[in-house]
Amino acid sequence: MSSDANLLALPYEVREQIFQQYFKLDRGYFYDGDSEKLVTAEGQPIDLSLMYTCRSIADDTKHIPLSVNTITFSTVYREDWRERAGGLGFVTPEMYSQISLKFPQSMPNIRKYLTAHLEFLEEADLQYPRWFQKSRAISSSLIGWYGDILGYTRLRYFSGNGGATRSSISGAIAHTLRLLVEKHPAEFAERIDKALPGWSDSHSPDEFLDLPFDPWAIPSLSEVVAAADQLQAHQLWEYLESWHHVEEDKTVGNRYRQKLYFSAAAVAIRFLNQLPKPRRLQIRNIIINEDRLAVGSSEGHVLGLIPFCKENSKLHVEQHVNLWRNLLLRMEIPHIEGAIKLAELGRDDEYDHKLSLYRASSALASWGFHAMEVMGEGMPAGTFSFVLDGDPDLNLSSDLFDTLVHPTVAWLKAYNECSSRGLFPQPCQDIFYFTTATYLQGIKPLLGGTSFLQTNFNAGQPWDYKKLAETRQDLPFSAWKGKYYQTGPMLDVSSPALDLVKVKLEFVKQKRKSDYLHSSLNLCRREKKRLRRVRRRWACIETEAEDNTEEGQRMRTLFGDVHKVPPCMTRFEKRRYRKERRAQKAAAGASHQTQEDLTDIEDMETSIFGDFFEPRTGLWWW
Numbered sequence: 111m112s113s114d115a116n117l118l119a120l121p122y123e124v125r126e127q128i129f130q131q132y133f134k135l136d137r138g139y140f141y142d143g144d145s146e147k148l149v150t151a152e153g154q155p156i157d158l159s160l161m162y163t164c165r166s167i168a169d170d171t172k173h174i175p176l177s178v179n180t181i182t183f184s185t186v187y188r189e190d191w192r193e194r195a196g197g198l199g200f201v202t203p204e205m206y207s208q209i210s211l212k213f214p215q216s217m218p219n220i221r222k223y224l225t226a227h228l229e230f231l232e233e234a235d236l237q238y239p240r241w242f243q244k245s246r247a248i249s250s251s252l253i254g255w256y257g258d259i260l261g262y263t264r265l266r267y268f269s270g271n272g273g274a275t276r277s278s279i280s281g282a283i284a285h286t287l288r289l290l291v292e293k294h295p296a297e298f299a300e301r302i303d304k305a306l307p308g309w310s311d312s313h314s315p316d317e318f319l320d321l322p323f324d325p326w327a328i329p330s331l332s333e334v335v336a337a338a339d340q341l342q343a344h345q346l347w348e349y350l351e352s353w354h355h356v357e358e359d360k361t362v363g364n365r366y367r368q369k370l371y372f373s374a375a376a377v378a379i380r381f382l383n384q385l386p387k388p389r390r391l392q393i394r395n396i397i398i399n400e401d402r403l404a405v406g407s408s409e410g411h412v413l414g415l416i417p418f419c420k421e422n423s424k425l426h427v428e429q430h431v432n433l434w435r436n437l438l439l440r441m442e443i444p445h446i447e448g449a450i451k452l453a454e455l456g457r458d459d460e461y462d463h464k465l466s467l468y469r470a471s472s473a474l475a476s477w478g479f480h481a482m483e484v485m486g487e488g489m490p491a492g493t494f495s496f497v498l499d500g501d502p503d504l505n506l507s508s509d510l511f512d513t514l515v516h517p518t519v520a521w522l523k524a525y526n527e528c529s530s531r532g533l534f535p536q537p538c539q540d541i542f543y544f545t546t547a548t549y550l551q552g553i554k555p556l557l558g559g560t561s562f563l564q565t566n567f568n569a570g571q572p573w574d575y576k577k578l579a580e581t582r583q584d585l586p587f588s589a590w591k592g593k594y595y596q597t598g599p600m601l602d603v604s605s606p607a608l609d610l611v612k613v614k615l616e617f618v619k620q621k622r623k624s625d626y627l628h629s630s631l632n633l634c635r636r637e638k639k640r641l642r643r644v645r646r647r648w649a650c651i652e653t654e655a656e657d658n659t660e661e662g663q664r665m666r667t668l669f670g671d672v673h674k675v676p677p678c679m680t681r682f683e684k685r686r687y688r689k690e691r692r693a694q695k696a697a698a699g700a701s702h703q704t705q706e707d708l709t710d711i712e713d714m715e716t717s718i719f720g721d722f723f724e725p726r727t728g729l730w731w732w
Contacts, residue, residue, distance in 0.1 A: 117167075118164075118166055118167070122170070125170060126170070126174075129160070129167075129170060129171045129174050130174055130178050132160055133158075133160075133171070133174050133175045133178055133179070134178040134179060135150060135151070135179055136151075137150075137151040137180075137182075138151075138179040138180035138181060138182060138395075138397075139156065139175075139179045139180070139181045139182070140153075140181075140182045140184075141181065141182065141183045141184070141377060141378070141381060143184075143186030143187075143188060143377065144188065146381075147718065147719060148181065148718055148719050155719070156175070156719045158175065158719060173392045175719075176389065176392040176393050176394075176718070177392050177393070177394050178394075180394075180395040180396070180397055181378075181393060181395070181396050181397070182396075182397040182399055183374040183375075183377050183378040183381070183396065183397065183398055183399060184374050184377075184399040184401050184402075185371040185372060185373055185374050185377070185399075185400060185401055185402040185404050186371060186372045186374075186377050187369050187370070187371045187372075187402075189619075191328070191370075191372065192370055193331055193334055193335075193351075194328060194329055194330070194331060194334050194372075195370035195371070195372060195405045195406075291315045291316060295315055298315050299315050302315065323337070324414065325406050325407055325410060325411060325414075326373065326375055326376040326379050326406070326411040326413075326414040327376070328372055328376055328377070328380045352367065353365035353366065353367050353621065354366045354367060354446050354447075354450060364453070364454070364620055364621065364622050365620070365621040366446060366449060366450050366453060366618055366619065366620055366621075367446065367618070367619055368446060368449070368617060368618060368619070369616070369617050369618065369619050370405050371402050371403065371404040371405065371617075372404055372405065373400060373404035373405075373406065373408035373411045374398045374399050374400050374401070374404075375398050375400070375408065375411035375412045375414060375415060375429070376404070376406070376408070376411050376414070378396060378398055378415065379411075379414045379415060379418075382415075382418050385718065387421070389718065390418065390421065390422060391421070391422050391424075393422065393425055394424055394425060394426065395425075395426050395428070396415075396425065396426070396427050396428070397428050397429075397430060398412060398415075398427060398428070398429040398430065399430045399432075400429065400430060400431045400432065400436050401430070401432045401435055401436065401499075402432070402435050402436055402616070402617075403435065403436050403439045403440055403443060403617065404436075408436075409476060409477055409480040410480055410483070412427070412429055412480075412484055412494075413483070413484060413487055415427050416484070416487060416488055416489050419489060419490050419493045419494070420488070420490060423490065423493075425493060426492075426493050426494075426495070427493060427494050427495075428494075428495045428496075428497060429481075429494070429495070429496050429497065430497045430499045431477060431496070431497070431498055431499060432499045432501065433498060433499060433500050433507055433510070434500075434501075434502075434503075434507075434603070434608060434610075434613060435613055435616070437473050437474065437477055437498070438465060438469075438470055438473050438474075439613065439614070439617075440473055441469035441470070441472065441473050442465065442469065442610070442614070443614060443617060444614055446618075449614065449615065449617075449618045450618075452611055452614060452615055452618075453615055453618060453620060456611070461600070462610065462611050462614075463602055463603055463604040463609075463610050463611060464600040464601060464602055464603065464610075465510070465514070465600065465601045465603055465610075466600055467514050467518060467600075470510065470514050470515070470601070471514065471515065471518050471549070471553070474515065474552075474553055474556055475549050475552030475553045476552065477498075477556070478551075478552040478553055478554065478555045478556050478563075479551075479552045481496045481555055481556075481563055482552075482555055482560070484496075485562075494562060495562045495563070495564070496555075496562060496563045496564070497563075497564055497565070497566060498556060498563070498564070498565040498566070499565075499566055500565065500566055500567035501566070502607045502608055503605050503607040503608040504566065504567035504568075505567075505605075506603065506605050506607075506608060507565075507567040508567050508568045508569070508570055509601065510601055511569050511570045512570045513601050514601060515553065515556075515557070515570075516570055516571070516572055516573050517573060518553075519550065519553060519557070519572060519573070519575070520572065520573035520574070520575040520578050521575075521578065521590070522549060522550055523550065523575035523579075524575045524576075524578040524579040524582065525579075525590050526550075527575065527576060527579040528579050528583050528590075531583075533583055556569070557569060557572065
């Protein structure tokens with residue numbers, strides 16, 4: 111019997127366990143937004159060298175790395191992606207029924223809003239005809255209409271039954287617009303021309319409906335440019351490119367502009383779409399770490415993962431939402447002017463470090479509705495879970511629930527209890543920022559009402575609302591209303607682990623005067639080097655062209671006369687040449703593998719893992 115150990119001689123079940131232990135990392139894989147590849151938790155390339163031992167091991171292990179490692183996606187900020195991040199009278203009862211079939215949850219809100227809006231139009235037109243003629247022209251734009259109906263956190267828009275979310279209302283709007291195109295194409299085209307003059311001359315109404323991107327899309331720059339041109343959104347484009355200054359003299363001082371993050375769900379959807387289906391089916395666990403506030407109503411972006419969960423029944427998605435840098439910050443993030451004050455003076459006003467009751471409560475209820483919406487929109491059972499993340503201060507997160515959430519819930523439940531006893535002469539449905547029933551429905555999941563929602567901190571114990579109702583039933587209605595609308599209590603968000611001002615400044619990019627002057631100088635130097643390289647290449651072309659050719663004339667027009675020097679390789683060209691040479695040597699040494707195997711492995715490396723270091727030979731595989 112031979113004493114030499116042979117891995118391939120072991121049973122497949124044993125080999126598989128060995129391979130799984132070899133490829134499994136303690137914290138799994140992480141998506142690197144800059145390289146758009148998977149890396150280790152430390153940001154290092156992933157070691158897949160075992161796959162290159164032989165063809166048999168490659169066949170046995172090619173499915174293991176993605177199946178045994180959890181993949182974590184976080185929000186991504188990239189300066190070169192900034193531009194990507196930036197970018198009713200005809201509704202009939204028949205349309206109501208069609209919309210209701212497709213979006214039953216949103217229908218009460220939409221019907222109520224449209225009814226109130228039309229009543230307001232009639233009354234205002236009669237009472238203030240001259241003023242309202244101007245107001246109607248302004249508010250009739252499509253942008254104004256979208257802004258109104260999407261403002262669901264306002265009192266009258268969130269008061270419908272069921273608590274429709276932003277994503278469901280957006281879907282209902284899109285469906286409504288398509289019905290309008292079918293029923294009233296001429297009138298719809300006229301409305302578009304009012305908002306976008308000249309649209310109907312070269313486009314159809316259907317093309318207008320196809321313009322918007324999915325809420326979770328990360329479009330290419332060319333797609334954003336094309337959409338901005340068609341929507342005539344040139345001012346928005348200029349705003350995204352602009353820097354804001356401290357001093358009136360824009361030639362001195364620091365410059366600022368907002369950082370725009372893409373959501374972790376959007377990044378994950380983009381990555382999964384780039385993978386071939388066999389690779390996607392290998393993935394078992396994904397963590398969507400929404401650690402920062404992102405663009406595009408990121409609460410509903412996880413809905414874009416539902417098709418992947420249906421495609422792969424073994425896939426489990428766990429969404430983490432940071433309480434301080436995402437959920438609560440949506441109501442507290444300052445405008446750029448306030449952010450400049452925070453950056454320059456360290457303060458904007460006396461409430462810089464404080465959170466108000468109604469803002470925190472509304473943000474929590476909104477995320478609660480969106481988390482529940484995921485299951486209602488077709489997410490397979492057992493494939494989704496939600497974690498409310500209290501990092502970096504778990505104790506302060508517990509204080510938030512004890513100070514703001516539980517008292518609010520208790521007062522609202524106590525009001526319902528008193529109202530059910532007939533203690534108020536006329537039950538009011540819209541007495542709070544959210545209606546009582548709707549708010550409680552949204553906040554319930556975050557207080558332990560469902561099995562797939564949890565927190566990583568102690569959420570505390572609910573107050574006894576029945577006892578509160580007994581002791582406070584004699585209070586007038588104004589006192590109950592004041593319990594919610596009061597500006598206090600305010601929670602001071604300032605601890606050794608968490609400073610709310612510093613968190614707000616994480617969403618502001620600063621460029622100091624010395625930095626942008628130095629960058630301008632470097633840009634000038636880089637441009638000169640680029641110009642020299644272009645001149646050398648044109649000189650090579652000229653040696654092969656006649657003096658009177660169009661190409662030679664174009665060169666002289668652009669650059670003037672240049673020396674006819676022999677071509678030289680740039681640093682990038684040399685690096686690429688060395689890589690090609692190493693690739694040829696590696697391919698020659700792996701002749702025992704078929705071309706199909708090499709193509710399969712190379713596809714996984716380049717599209718998923720990128721470059722990784724092979725310790726045996728010291729070569730970088732690609």
